[in-house]
């Protein structure tokens with residue numbers, strides 16, 4: 161008898177079969193761009209806001225101010241970093257993305273009063289020119305590092321690790337190491353670049369304290385110094401970063417993106433962003449430095465709801481990387497043949513590691529780059545940043561807050577038990593201890609009603 | 616016309632770090648040719664981020680990051696140096712009379728660092744150019760991930776020498792405890808030996824009678840599944 165139902169194994173899913181077969185060809189783990197594709201991680205979607213009603217008055221959306229400004233390093237350095245809205249463009253290297261993408265991000269960030277970040281690989285002059293506020297990353301690789309660029313930066317970020325792959329160094333496959341990238345990084349062109357995961361000149365937190373002093377001396381205490389850590393042992397790491405005197409601590413959650421990482425690591429290392437923010441905020445509260453040190457959270461932030469919830473849980477600023485690329489045109493339904501040639505399609509592309517980005521962002525190929533007009537792309541990113549700002553303000557105003565940064569955990573409820581356990585935010589319906597339940601037990605009238613109902 | 620001071624003397628015993636570095640910056644601005652740092656007592660971050668010509672003499676030991684993130688500076692340390700002396704030096708010359716701790720010349724980009732004594736672990740780690748000369752021995756992972764430049768070690772080296780180097784050359788006068796991944800020893804032509812000998816002797820260091828020349832063998836430049844045995848240590 162012919163069977164008319166094909167049962168696919170849940171154990172040996174099509175994805176698992178494909179993964180095994182690809183590895184049996186590659187002879188190594190799979191490397192790809194973008195973030196983990198896991199769908200089972202706790203997320204900000206498991207939380208909702210509890211807007212004002214009678215017990216609290218909302219702000220008038222059309223009339224009343226809702227501030228968005230955040231200042232990093234205020235009272236500590238000569239030129240604090242002023243952000244007009246609590247968003248920063250996350251570090252993405254010249255190399256991972258090209259000069260057109262860098263320029264577009266810089267223009268958009270300048271227009272919206274936020275910062276961009278060099279990423280690994282040095283400060284590209286186009287990026288410096290386009291970005292009014294530029295964060296200079298100091299990474300283990302030290303690619304492109306020089307004291308002149310250091311002194312040109314508006315903030316310094318010492319990168320300990322990144323959320324996509326905490327505990328390992330960067331990867332840039334040979335197809336993306338063009339002549340220009342190789343020159344900026346002092347590498348042979350076409351080499352598979354593997355960055356170290358430890359800094360060359362410090363090992364633990366005590367050394368890092370001396371390193372912080374070095375950077376402050378080299379920049380004459382002009383600009384803030386931040387420390388970025390991939391979310392792993394968040395609670396302890398945050399305290400140590402605070403101890404060494406960071407003006408801001410960046411915690412990069414496991415949903416953070418990457419230009420190229422081992423896929424197995426993307427899926428199986430790190431702490432989801434929603435959990436990371438809670439741990440980090442708790443650590444800073446505990447040592448009494450929550451106000452003094454700004455907490456920046458990155459990893460999968462895609463809209464104003466994610467951003468506002470992260471802020472309510474204790475972040476001061478959100479870092480956005482992948483979504484900025486999407487605003488630039490990443491995964492847009494254009495040049496379909498080129499997506500197909502990579503074995504993918506729009507909305508499923510993670511092929512940054514190939515250097516053949518169909519929309520001209522994650523590539524150094526000049527023909528492909530020509531597809532990304534920096535000025536048009538800047539308009540899109542600007543619109544995107546503005547839309548997130550407005551979305552954050554919607555939540556703040558509806559919760560009766562005149563500052564986005566005044567959102568707090570009491571403005572939230574959890575939708576799931578897991579989320580409630582992770583965040584400490586009460587699950588919906590459990591905002592109070594329901595003392596009136598006791599009344600049901602004690603009140604003979606209600607007992608009566610109940611017993612009648614039961615009949 | 617105002618005359619230029621010949622030298623500035625800074626006593627670390629009576630001056631804070633901020634003031635020391637500010638005085639060095641002021642001396643640079645005033646075009647003073649020489650700064651003398653007295654009683655450094657192995658303090659950290661003495662003379663960082665200087666990007667104009669000046670000569671600095673340290674009258675004793677220095678701590679972490681002395682002369683780091685600098686350009687065009689020449690200096691002499693009349694003692695030992697802590698971690699990462701000359702880190703990321705762009706150009707200039709640093710002479711250390713004694714020994715150095717770990718990460719001497721980390722991410723060196725240009726100029727010369729000459730250490731008359733020995734050096735701890737990870738000397739010349741991530742070097743991107745320039746020249747690092749060590750009169751004595753060098754420790755574990757010396758030249759790790761070296762990218763460019765020249766390292767001359769007159770004595771012995773520890774394990775993992777030049778591990779994962781992309782490029783550059785390491786000359787070793789003594790014994791190599793273990794070569795790092797992706798490296799090999801190649802022939803040293805006599806003219807090259809003479810050049811190395813000259814460089815070493817410039818700093819008053821006696822050159823050994825021969826050097827081994829260690830370079831990148833290129834086998835880690837691009838992944839090759841047929842050579843899994845090597846890549847297993849790397850990826």
Ligand code: SF4
Nearest residue numbers: 490491509511512517
């Ligand atoms: S469209 Fe380009 S930037 Fe986006 S995932 Fe694909 S290769 Fe990467």
